[in-house]
Amino acid sequence: EEAGEEIIKVRERLSHIRHKLIVMSGKGGVGKSSVAAYLAIGLGRLGNRVGLLDVDFHGPSIPRMLGISGMFRFSEKEKALMPHEYEDHLKVVSIECLLEDRDAAVIWRGPMKHGVIKQFISEVDWGELDYLVIDSPPGTGDEPLSVAQTIEGTRAVIVTTPQEIALADVRKSINFCHHLAMPIVGLVENMSGYVCPHCGQESPLFGRGGGRRTAEQMNVHFLGALPFDPRLVEASDLGRTLTEREKASPFTLALSNFVSEV
Numbered sequence: 610e611e612a613g614e615e616i617i618k619v620r621e622r623l624s625h626i627r628h629k630l631i632v633m634s635g636k637g638g639v640g641k642s643s644v645a646a647y648l649a650i651g652l653g654r655l656g657n658r659v660g661l662l663d664v665d666f667h668g669p670s671i672p673r674m675l676g677i678s679g680m681f682r683f684s685e686k687e688k689a690l691m692p693h694e695y696e697d698h699l700k701v702v703s704i705e706c707l708l709e710d711r712d713a714a715v716i717w718r719g720p721m722k723h724g725v726i727k728q729f730i731s732e733v734d735w736g737e738l739d740y741l742v743i744d745s746p747p748g749t750g751d752e753p754l755s756v757a758q759t760i761e762g763t764r765a766v767i768v769t770t771p772q773e774i775a776l777a778d779v780r781k782s783i784n785f786c787h788h789l790a791m792p793i794v795g796l797v798e799n800m801s802g803y804v805c806p807h808c809g810q811e812s813p814l815f816g817r818g819g820g821r822r823t824a825e826q827m828n829v830h831f832l833g834a835l836p837f838d839p840r841l842v843e844a845s846d847l848g849r850t851l852t853e854r855e856k857a858s859p860f861t862l863a864l865s866n867f868v869s870e871v
């Protein structure tokens with residue numbers, strides 16, 4: 610009976626969220642969390658109300674990247690957990706905000722993760738959202754499966770780097786989505802080249818065009834390629850993001866070309 614009640618609560622909350630996007634990758638370290646964060650920020654800057662949900666239980670990186678810390682606040686009035694506010698229009702929730710110690714290792718089994726993911730919808734005061742962007746761990750494990758099962762209508766954005774070893778895994782992610790009948794918004798190729806800050810010349814890092822070719826072969830929309838930008842690493846290590854002023858970043862510039870396509 611309690612389960613039935615929770616399903617109703619999940620549905621109620623979801624009815625106030627228009628678009629749900631899960632950002633996936635075949636491998637770790639390809640920039641999935643960065644793409645999720647900057648996609649959410651970019652959508653917010655276009656005037657959307659955006660939520661960013663980090664369900665990477667074993668390596669949550671969103672709070673660090675955005676310089677968010679501290680536990681959730683429980684609002685007695687709303688009877689719900691209040692997301693962290695980032696800039697003006699971004700509501701952020703991460704598994705890390707449930708942990709007393711941010712360096713604690715999370716040893717949770719699939720069913721527990723599933724329960725927490727459900728609660729991240731049912732117990733959080735997301736309010737009205739145009740977009741909910743979900744950062745999942747790499748691969749095709751429990752978390753993306755739970756998201757697909759719990760958050761009806763979720764569509765996938767898949768991030769890869771251009772080299773063959775990463776592309777082999779991306780094909781698994783694409784097949785996973787097909788298997789679950791989860792629509793794929795498109796494929797993003799990250800770290801696809803390096804723009805020299807001195808001469809502006811772009812050189813490939815891991816080869817070029819692999820993302821587009823894989824997208825074509827697998828019949829998936831290719832959203833675009835994002836170059837390597839050393840300032841992104843610097844910013845995320847400092848717990849901040851490249852701001853509007855830093856529009857000259859080749860990464861954010863390239864991303865702004867397809868934000869409106871999701």
Ligand code: ADP
Pocket residue numbers: 634636637638639640641642643644670799800835836837838839840841842843845860
């Ligand atoms: P994932 O979520 O796939 O593990 P992250 O988004 O955490 O990857 O990125 C891993 C590291 O690579 C971070 O230090 C991040 O700042 C850096 N990074 C990601 N994309 C880029 C990029 N296009 N240019 C430069 N650094 C990047």
